[in-house]
Amino acid sequence: MKTSTARLAPRAMRFLRRRTRVLLLLAGWSLLESAHTFLGGYGVAKALDDGFLTGHTGVGLAWLAVTALAVVIGGLAGRGVFRGLADLVEPLRDSLVRQVVGRSLTQAVAKPAHAADSAVVSRLTNQTEIARDSFAGLVLVARSFLFTAAGALLGLLSLAPQLLLIVVPPLVAGLLLFLATLRPMAARQRAFLEADEALSTRFGAVAEGLRDVVACGAQKQTAARAYGLIEDEARAARHLAGWAAVRCLALGLAGQLPILLLLVTAPWLLRQGITAGVVLGALTYLTQSLLPALHTLMNALGSAGTRLLVVLDRLTTDSGQEPATTSHSAPTTTHSTPTTAHFAPTTTPTTPAPAPVAPTPPNGPRIELRAVTFAYGPGAQPVLHDLDLTVQPGEHLVVVGPSGIGKSTLTALIAGLLTPGDGEIRIDGRPVRAPSGPDPSLQRVLIPQQAYVFSGTLRENLLYLCPDGASTSSLESSSEAVGLGPLVHRLGGFDARIAPGSLSQGERQLIALGRAHLSPAPLLLLDEATCHLDPAAELRAERAFADRPGTLIIVAHRITSARRADRILLLDGTRATCGTHDELLARSPLYRDLAGSWQPQALGRG
Numbered sequence: 001m002k003t004s005t006a007r008l009a010p011r012a013m014r015f016l017r018r019r020t021r022v023l024l025l026l027a028g029w030s031l032l033e034s035a036h037t038f039l040g041g042y043g044v045a046k047a048l049d050d051g052f053l054t055g056h057t058g059v060g061l062a063w064l065a066v067t068a069l070a071v072v073i074g075g076l077a078g079r080g081v082f083r084g085l086a087d088l089v090e091p092l093r094d095s096l097v098r099q100v101v102g103r104s105l106t107q108a109v110a111k112p113a114h115a116a117d118s119a120v121v122s123r124l125t126n127q128t129e130i131a132r133d134s135f136a137g138l139v140l141v142a143r144s145f146l147f148t149a150a151g152a153l154l155g156l157l158s159l160a161p162q163l164l165l166i167v168v169p170p171l172v173a174g175l176l177l178f179l180a181t182l183r184p185m186a187a188r189q190r191a192f193l194e195a196d197e198a199l200s201t202r203f204g205a206v207a208e209g210l211r212d213v214v215a216c217g218a219q220k221q222t223a224a225r226a227y228g229l230i231e232d233e234a235r236a237a238r239h240l241a242g243w244a245a246v247r248c249l250a251l252g253l254a255g256q257l258p259i260l261l262l263l264v265t266a267p268w269l270l271r272q273g274i275t276a277g278v279v280l281g282a283l284t285y286l287t288q289s290l291l292p293a294l295h296t297l298m299n300a301l302g303s304a305g306t307r308l309l310v311v312l313d314r315l316t317t318d319s320g321q322e323p324a325t326t327s328h329s330a331p332t333t334t335h336s337t338p339t340t341a342h343f344a345p346t347t348t349p350t351t352p353a354p355a356p357v358a359p360t361p362p363n364g365p366r367i368e369l370r371a372v373t374f375a376y377g378p379g380a381q382p383v384l385h386d387l388d389l390t391v392q393p394g395e396h397l398v399v400v401g402p403s404g405i406g407k408s409t410l411t412a413l414i415a416g417l418l419t420p421g422d423g424e425i426r427i428d429g430r431p432v433r434a435p436s437g438p439d440p441s442l443q444r445v446l447i448p449q450q451a452y453v454f455s456g457t458l459r460e461n462l463l464y465l466c467p468d469g470a471s472t473s474s475l476e477s478s479s480e481a482v483g484l485g486p487l488v489h490r491l492g493g494f495d496a497r498i499a500p501g502s503l504s505q506g507e508r509q510l511i512a513l514g515r516a517h518l519s520p521a522p523l524l525l526l527d528e529a530t531c532h533l534d535p536a537a538e539l540r541a542e543r544a545f546a547d548r549p550g551t552l553i554i555v556a557h558r559i560t561s562a563r564r565a566d567r568i569l570l571l572d573g574t575r576a577t578c579g580t581h582d583e584l585l586a587r588s589p590l591y592r593d594l595a596g597s598w599q600p601q602a603l604g605r606g
């Protein structure tokens with residue numbers, strides 16, 4: 001906070017110095033506006049002393065009319081204030097927009113791989129608007145406080161100088177206390193924003209990877225880490241609340257103690273020859289002008305001021321370099337239990353493991369489905385009905401069927417994302433969702449059609465499912481095998497940071513395929529995971545998976561996938577048929593239909 005304040009202060013001074021004329025105009029209007037503050041207490045005192053208390057009701061009413069007129073003039077002056085404010089605030093917004101656009105263009109030219117920084121949109125819209133609004137609010141409030149305080153103190157002085165003795169000491173003490181809270185409060189506010197950002201980053205990553213989290217049985221670890229971040233945010237909020245309480249104390253000291261003192265010392269003041277009208281006038285200054293102005297100032301400086309500082313810090317920090325406030329979200333966390341590391345995109349080990357841990361699963365598990373029935377709701381038609389299926393260890397099974405027949409449902413059941421209504425699914429003899437079974441993340445990986453890639457380095461993305469990490473040579477060979485090499489090169493190597501929004505669907509699928517290929521899980525489920533690749537790229541990726549030891553279940557996107565499989569499972573409503581490509585062609589009219597409609601896309605036999 002210290003650094004950003006120190007960095008921003010000279011820029012702010014330069015900005016204001018270049019606008020002296022606007023500032024003077026603003027001060028002029030404010031002075032006129034503050035006349036009503038002065039007349040507010042003075043008019044009331046005069047109305048009482050020279051009018052109502054001496055029986056001159058007309059004089060009293062005339063003074064009140066003067067006070068009311070001052071309010072109207074103050075209102076008109078307010079129009080001038082707002083015009084001056086626009087001349088001050090709009091150039092700030094323009095200058096921020098220019099800076100953000102200039103920097104992101106420079107960055108786009110210098111580092112094409114990082115060109116699509118989606119945060120730029122937020123900086124150009126939301127954040128510049130927050131900066132503009134907060135700045136406008138601060139100028140309004142600070143100006144209003146200064147001129148109100150000046151008007152009220154001048155009024156008190158002209159009513160009776162002794163009044164200043166009662167009002168000024170607590171006012172100054174309260175303001176000093178308030179100023180002393182600003183820096184720690186800003187630091188707490190920043191800590192709170194950071195904790196909040198860390199939590200939303202985490203939730204974003206979890207939401208994107210929810211399917212894998214459940215498939216890997218990592219709910220507990222994921223929840224535990226989220227609870228940790230929630231606790232951090234709650235702690236930051238408690239600290240912030242502590243400082244807010246100190247700020248209340250400052251407000252009480254500066255704004256409310258003078259009122260109390262005035263009331264307590266009223267008998268003494270009256271004995272000094274001060275009239276009741278003057279006491280009432282002083283009370284009017286304190287309750288109608290000073291206290292509200294203080295209240296607004298403290299609230300605005302405490303919230304809008306900190307917000308402005310934080311947003312300006314982000315807007316004026318190079319977008320290529322993470323602002324200090326978000327550095328915590330970099331993937332630097334380490335874990336004592338390696339088995340949990342791969343569940344979180346932000347925590348995958350970034351340094352290569354000393355020894356290559358190439359995916360060398362055994363032959364793969366045996367999958368058995370016995371009389372499996374599944375429906376999406378109690379009254380819904382079952383998607384799968386009484387399905388029996390055995391997939392042998394190391395077998396390469398392709399699932400085909402018309403759209404909406406239940407292929408994804410089947411993979412989700414095998415992955416343990418869904419539970420059958422009837423029947424059971426066993427992997428190597430164990431129920432899929434056995435609570436005390438081996439770590440599911442080490443057993444199976446499901447790659448869905450919508451591949452997810454998170455903000456981080458390519459290495460972190462690829463190692464997401466490798467609890468023990470992997471060497472660079474393993475990364476290279478898996479990337480080469482699935483056809484990811486050119487993309488790795490284009491992005492600038494495994495340690496290049498990637499912005500998911502800048503990748504095409506096919507590129508994301510390639511990264512997800514590389515991640516699955518590197519994983520040590522002996523069972524892979526690819527649910528149309530190559531649908532955004534062209535036939536040649538799909539062929540290459542499928543060959544890589546066919547060469548990888550383990551059991552492989554692929555929901556086919558093209559007929560070529562089916563032709564390459566050991567065996568094909570054809571889902572047809574509530575029936576299911578298994579066989580080789582030629583057997584199904586001979587036996588199943590539906591398969592012939594499917595093969596016919598797929599044929600134009602096929603490249604021929606893999």
Ligand SMILES: Nc1ncnc2c1ncn2[C@@H]1O[C@H](COP(=O)(O)OP(=O)(O)OP(=O)(O)O)[C@@H](O)[C@H]1O
Pocket residue numbers: 376383401402403404405406407408409410
């Ligand atoms: N979450 C869900 N809630 C209710 N019904 C669902 C849900 N998910 C899928 N379905 C329905 O279940 C049936 C099977 O869907 P599924 O996605 O498994 O089919 P699919 O063969 O994979 O389809 P596609 O080839 O189009 O991806 C469809 O009728 C689908 O509308």
